[in-house]
Amino acid sequence: MRFLIPALVLWLIPCCTTKAAAFDLVAREMSRILQNGHYARLDFDDELSKRIFNDYVGDLDPSRLYFEDADILKLGQKYETELDNMLLGKRSMAAASEIYGVYKKRVIERAAVVEQLLKEHEFSFTTDEFIARDREDAAWPKNAEDAKNLWRLQLKEALLAETLRRQEIARRAKEQGKKNPLKDQPDAKEKISQRYERFFKTIEGADDEDIANYFLSAVARAHDPHSEYFSARELQQFRVNIQNRLVGIGALLRAEDDGATKIEGIVNNGPADRQGELSLKDRVVGVDSKNDGNWVDIMFMPLDRVVEMIRGEDGVEVALKVEPAGAPSGETRIIVIKREEVTMKDELTTAEIIDYDKGQDKMKLGVIKMPSFYFDPEDRAVRVSRDLEILLERLKKENIDGLAIDLRGNGGGSLEEVRRITGFFVGAGPVVQIKMTNGHIEPLKSPFRKPLYDGPIVVLTDKGSASASEILAGALQDYNRAVVVGESSTYGKGTVQQPLEISRFMPPLANRERAGAVKLTIQKFYRVAGSSTQKLGVVPDIILPSVRDALEVGEKYADHALDYDKIRRAQDLKPYNRQNLFITMLTDKNAKRVSENKDFSYILEDTERVEKRMKENKVSLKMEDRKKEIAKADLRRKSRNAERLKRFAEIEKQDEATFKMYRLTLDDVNLDQLPEVNLENDSQRHMRQAKDEVADLDDTPEWPSGVDATKREGLSILRDLVGAVKASKLAGVLERGD
Incomplete structure (x- = not known):
């Protein structure tokens, strides 16, 4: 079947207990498929290797906020012209993991900087400072001190934007005689902290399958923008997009800054709607994908993993641990829903x-x-x-x-x-x-x-x-x-x-x-x-x-x-x-x-x-x-x-x-x-x-x-x-x- 699709859209989709595939072998077979089947018939040579390397580090750090200049130089000297040979030689995942490991190390360091700055630094919004709107072509930070100053500016912009957003929302609510919807939310610093915490936990929690996904996606896209690698869960989503149907509970989910997953929509006459207990704005904090007592805490879990757990086989029950909308903080209830086929009308x-x-x-x-x-x-x-x-x-x-x-x-x-x-x-x-x-x-x-x-x-x-x-x-x-x-x-x-x-x-x-x-x-x-x-x-x-x-x-x-x-x-x-x-x-x-x-x-x-x-x-x-x-x-x-x-x-x-x-x-x-x-x-x-x-x-x-x-x-x-x-x-x- 031939398709003409430039982008995928996530509609609804950590843990996967299935043993990961042998991704060195997966990488070699995918490379052979690309070598022999891609329209451009690109040679697996040093030029393509450089593309893959640059795309991989660029995908991991598109705004150039984490890697340092010395990291890119060192990793480049080691791998920039070797990835083609490593891919075909069934040994590329060591390079992918090492590069990701350096990235993860820098993310952990930046997380500590973010925590320190938000707790200890007094941000002043009276000086003439500026930040680039788009950092795609910016220089990598020279060292830790340079990165810290860059993050000071990033946090300053985030805090200023959040503060001004709250002031604007409060003003509009007052003008319209409505309740301020942000009145009971944590202050701006706490909100920014939650936002980054969710991202940092996602990076830290990446497993071998995630790393393979990031790396092999760069290998595919080095050939052209529409050649892609799909992980197992992304392949499931691709099928949903093509077929316009899925097996699940019929709910639209959204990741919240504080780590929970919120129910944003419920399909009329779908499984969740007919079961009757799940409500809009309920917050899901745990999932038992087979309703067999094996609960997984989904706080700060990436949305695609949460969705993969909620989806499953037709007729099989899934249990959700939810904090009901409007209930006192900490109150939870268990809701069991039988999965069915849902058409995305x-x-x-x-x-x-x-x-x-x-x-x-x-x-x-x-x-x-x-x-x-x-x-x-x-x-x-x-x-x-x-x-x-x-x-x-x-x-x-x-x-x-x-x-x-x-x-x-x-x-x-x-x-x-x-x-x-x-x-x-x-x-x-x-x-x-x-x-x-x-x-x-x-x-x-x-x-x-x-x-x-x-x-x-x-x-x-x-x-x-x-x-x-x-x-x-x-x-x-x-x-x-x-x-x-x-x-x-x-x-x-x-x-x-x-x-x-x-x-x-x-x-x-x-x-x-x-x-x-x-x-x-x-x-x-x-x-x-x-x-x-x-x-x-x-x-x-x-x-x-x-x-x-x-x-x-x-x-x-x-x-x-x-x-x-x-x-x-x-x-x-x-x-x-x-x-x-x-x-x-x-x-x-x-x-x-x-x-x-x-x-x-x-x-x-x-x-x-x-x-x-x-x-x-x-x-x-x-x-x-x-x-x-x-x-x-x-x-x-x-x-x-x-x-x-x-x-x-x-x-x-x-x-x-x-x-x-x-x-x-x-x-x-x-x-x-x-x-x-x-x-x-x-x-x-x-x-x-x-x-x-x-x-x-x-x-x-x-x-x-x-x-x-x-x-x-x-x-x-x-x-x-x-x-x-x-x-x-x-x-x-x-x-x-x-």
């Missing part, structure tokens, strides 16, 4: 119908929201193309005039799924071209003779639209089948990955149970017009302002990214007539609306401010300066909120007089009458989530009708397109052609 494809049923320009628009291109290889009924086909059939039954496909934030998924889905809109023909490492090019074609939907389409994209999303958006653009609207480009990932379980390549008698997997880049993909999306992404037909244009987001900023190139156009590509998209007319109307839109004006202002801040790369540690910055931001916020409250109220009235919005999920498709969108109820439809009292103080007005500025402009463009298509059909000038 919030991550399924959904739709809306926007019925403009008033005035002269009556029309119905469909909106498809696809969070990912999910696919369950164990159950072919669970796949995004099946879900989308069901939703499209209902949208057609509702006689929609146009369709918006929202791919914002969609990081990719199954190559086969995007091939099928593209065929829903273009019918017969090539969808994407795949290039092998030997130069052979294979076109992947739509499996359908005719499109399932042949009406006007707008595709919404952003910097988070990656991989499979870029195949779909790029194909629809190359076929002149849709107008692509969004940020300046998509992510820019143009490679295909294949996950391989390393245990399959290990000798029969080796301990293979927790060997993990490698997801390696095996191919590059190209648009049917011949261009790669690698580094370039898909550039929309109509570009909307975005603050992310000021940030380093995308493949072109990633280390070791493969290069952009082009190949020939697919032979069987038969695009529609581009004139049928009316790009010039749509662009002109869009430009006028954007120039008059206050929200896009705010975005442009914010973009300029972020660009300046990124360029300066420094943060003042002077209380007076920071308060001035906060005062300016607060004045800007209040001014914008006042303007928006008035304007949004008018827009809301116009919306009520202009259209109705209907919800369409897989649970709704067979209803005679689709339910109207209810923003408050729909947000809690699949999962009840704990109220964030701090976030509740954010008084920024909600988007009118729940439609953000980009989506609203995308719908306006779609309405313009539908109107132009209807007018052209009446005039008899719409036709297909090259």
